[in-house]
Amino acid sequence: MxxxxxxxxxxxxxxxxxxxxxxxxxxxxxxxxxxxxxxxxxxxxxxxxxxxxxxxxxxxxxxxxxxxxxxxxxxxxxxxxxxxxxxxxxxxxxxxxxxxxxxxxxxxxxxxxxxxNAVNRKRKRSMAIQAQNEQGGNHGAGKAPFEGFDLTNFWNDSDYALKQYVSEPPTDELIASIEQELGYKLPASYIAMMKLHNGGVPVNTCFPTEEATSWAEDHIAITGIMGIGRDKHYSLCGELGSRFMIEEWGYPDIGVVICDCPSAGHDVVMLDYRNCGRDGEPEVIHVDQEGDYEITFLAENFEAFIRGLVHDDVYDTSEEDKQEDLRKVAHEEFSPLLSELCARVTEVGNMEEIIRAVCTSIVEDKGYFAFHADELSTLMYDLQFWLYTKSYPHTNREQYLKDYEKIIAFGGAFSTGGYAPGFVTDWLDDRIRQGVIVGTSDALTFTDTATEQLLERLKAYAS
Incomplete structure (x- = not known):
């Protein structure tokens, strides 16, 4: 050369x-x-x-x-x-x-x-299920859907569930029109379940996984199961149904969204038709929007998924987690960037203790250390932005979003251990729209009034 x-x-x-x-x-x-x-x-x-x-x-x-x-x-x-x-x-x-x-x-x-290792685990699971089927397992020829499985106490029919999920049992005509609209043949076990109870919130909302997801190290959680219909918000062709999640939220067009999750749209459970074709028996997968739509295999088919759901009590370590997070926010070391930003503050004293006090309140309220879209989380978004732009006054949107994770999200010992970028961008867009954050494409900053209001709020957390 x-x-x-x-x-x-x-x-x-x-x-x-x-x-x-x-x-x-x-x-x-x-x-x-x-x-x-x-x-x-x-x-x-x-x-x-x-x-x-x-x-x-x-x-x-x-x-x-x-x-x-x-x-x-x-x-x-x-x-x-x-x-x-x-x-x-x-x-x-x-x-x-x-x-x-x-x-x-x-x-x-x-x-x-x-x-x-993940591929080998999936291959091993598939081979085991195939062997089970060949030996006349749960889904062998001639077996009725959910044979031997008690569905009597499966559903939690709260007012919310009845309003948002549950519809009348679907007719064959409705099923055919929904399948045509979705472009996929729905599994026989799913149709059988919906004819008994068309959508809803189950009592058992967790499904074990061998791989970590955005929800937990060893399981995912669902909020509800979508029914066959168009009228309820959370039905397959409803306002927040499968096509909406694919067309508006960008989920992969590889099947049908059947469950929403507690993340308010940032992850879902889908029927995956990639291996079976549009008329075949789909697998069940978890899709994580915040992980660039990462796919995690859950079950070989819908019935196996339903049979595998367990109660959230199985994974309830909330009190232990809360105590550990309270210890973390009270004593663990700040990230180098957060320490640098706090050291430059002259407007208020004990900035480190103020941050620890706010975060302690967050853990007390939530039971764990995380920022979402609530009032205290918004206060922490405001505080981090003010600290950063005070030290780096020529910060644009791209730079701040890039460095945000170095402050607390992935800030070492004192950190939330992760974050959903959508919450941060939504907060920033809201603040700009409200006129609280102003500037040009080259630099953003709080207004003087917004800064005064922020400092006034922080006084309540000063020792």
């Missing part, structure tokens, strides 16, 4: 101008592209999430890359994001042998092994 070209490609890479790299290399006749040029091309394609194309380029120079740790890292990177975890593990292990202890290699090797 010519030296001038190499320098230009590296410069474009540093400036994230990956399209320029690809365009320039594709101008070179294919027969004239050497190992280094193709390596740069594959790296740029990886960075643009064009993983299949990147892998194709890398495989064209596989023999030359046999002893190059970068070749194996880039191949592993493509395999990882293509969810071909076994191949990714192989390539990252080779890269680690050729260039031991590289941090990026070890990180992706860990992630790839985790992905492979």
């Amino acid at each position: 010519e030296r001038d070209l190499l320098e230009q490609l590296n410069l474009w890479h540093e400036e994230d101008e990956f399209e320029n790299i690809i365009d320039r290399i594709l101008e070179i006749p294919e027969r004239e592209r050497d190992y280094d040029v193709i390596s740069h091309l594959a790296r740029a394609m990886n960075n643009l999430e064009r993983y299949e194309e990147a892998l194709q380029q890398l495989l064209s120079i596989e023999k030359q890359g046999g002893n190059d740790p970068l070749w194996h890292f880039r191949a592993g990177y493509a395999y990882y994001y293509l969810e071909q975890y076994e191949d990714a593990v192989r390539e990252f292990e080779i890269a680690d042998k050729l260039a031991p202890k590289d941090t990026n290699t070890l990180t992706f090797l860990t992630w790839s092994r985790q992905g492979l």
